Amino acid sequence: MPADRRSGVGPRADRRRSRPDEAEARDRVFRFSRPWCFRDIKRLSCRARKTPFGSRVASAHVTPRKPTLHDVAAAAGVSIAAASFALRDKPGVSPETRDRVLAVARELNYTVNVPARSLRTARYGAVGLYLPPGSTRLPYYTEFAFGVVDAADRLGLSVILLPHRDSDDETASTAFVDGYVVVDATTEDAGIRAILDTGRPVVSGEHVLGGDDRVSASVVSDHASAMTRLLDHLAAAGAQQIGAVLPPDGTAWSRDIDRAYTAWVAGHDGIPISRRIAFVPTADEVAAAVDDVLATEDVDALVVVPSGSAAPALDSAARAGRRVGDDLLLAAYVDEPMHALLTPSVTSFDLEPRDFGAACVALLAEVWDADGPADRVRVTEPRLVVRASTSRG
Secondary structure (H helix, E strand, O other): OOHHHHHOOOHHHHHHHHOOOHHHHHHHHHHHHHHHHHHOOOOEEEEEEEOOOOOEEEEEEEOOOOOOHHHHHHHHOOOHHHHHHHHOOOOOOOHHHHHHHHHHHHHHOOOOOHHHHHHHHOOOOEEEEEOOOOHHHOHHHHHHHHHHHHHHHHOOOEEEEOOOOOOOOOOOOOOOOOEEEEEOOEOOOHHHHHHHHOOOOEEEEOOOEOOHHHOOEEEEEOHHHHHHHHHHHHHHOOOOOEEEEEOOOOOHHHHHHHHHHHHHHHHOOOOOEEEEOOOOOOHHHHHHHHHHHHOOOOOOEEEEOOOOOHHHHHHHHHHOOOOEOOOEEEEEEEOOHHHHOOOOOOEEEEOOHHHHHHHHHHHHHHHHOOOOOOOOEEEEOOEEEOOHHHOOO
16 A cells, blocks of 8 residues: 555645645535525525535525616616606606506506505505494495505505503504594594504594594595485485485584484475484384384474384384385485395495595695695585485386
8 A cells, every 4th residue: 555545644644734724614505505505495496506515405496586776777768757757646747658657567567566666755655544333334334444455555564453451541552654634533542542642653544533633644535515416306206205224423424424414404404303323323223213203293204314223224224114215215325235135225325335435545645745734624515326216107
């Protein structure tokens, strides 16, 4: 045996000592590749490859990166600022430029990088949504909430549904949000008081009773005008004495409707015949109120305002021997999907709650802008949907 092998000296021994230990080399390669393999399984795929020593270790294969705002701007041939304005539907770019940027964004599958934007703007990228207590089982508020979520998503924002507060709890929600959307709010609600005390922007759907001067902006429906139109419609169909089932007067819109009803009846030399029930009534509450109104002599038309009242009102009228659409005209105020399926189908106002919720988010986005909204109050007109219940014969 050669001396260099026996003694551990010579050229071969030097090469052995300079060669890395196989286990050490394998660990070095695996340490390099391991973070890439396990950090994001959706973006990385691992394949085996041979080391110089014949063993197989994992290596990372990186899929293409997500497109950025820079990519969208470059592909559309516009500046980064113009691309940002177009994607956020802000003024400052032409309709043609906006359409081109949106088309490129869709083609590239571009989505807003919310964490990066939050770092740039020092915002959370979230909107707090507060609904009236007990309202989540009513179709109107469900649709309103979906409108808020859809509009927020288009702006790259998240929505946090906020919990209700006890009457003695004046602390604000700890939600990390940049602003709030509230609907049918009143300062009698401890949650609303806490939200108004945060100092963050608040946009209300309808005026906030007792705190309208503390909100940043509002989207409201012209309920006084709408109620007047509905009463005019009933009168044109032959109604002489119109009764009403009303919600509590704890919200601005319920007060507007009540005042419009009272003024209209007085202007037609009539006597107001109304009963109040809960904001979210039970079927028994609706039935009792309708029975009381119909017990009054000569009532030949009825408006039920609280959501969910139409079906119980039809049942009560039938028990009283009244024929809805013939000797009794019946209208609900807030339209619901089931109104078209009832027999007879029930006339009501389409308040377009999904669009209403989206309009609140759009207005909140304007509030965040440096210049603020052009109009602090945006007014919408409810659309009357006439059905068989107010069409005699």
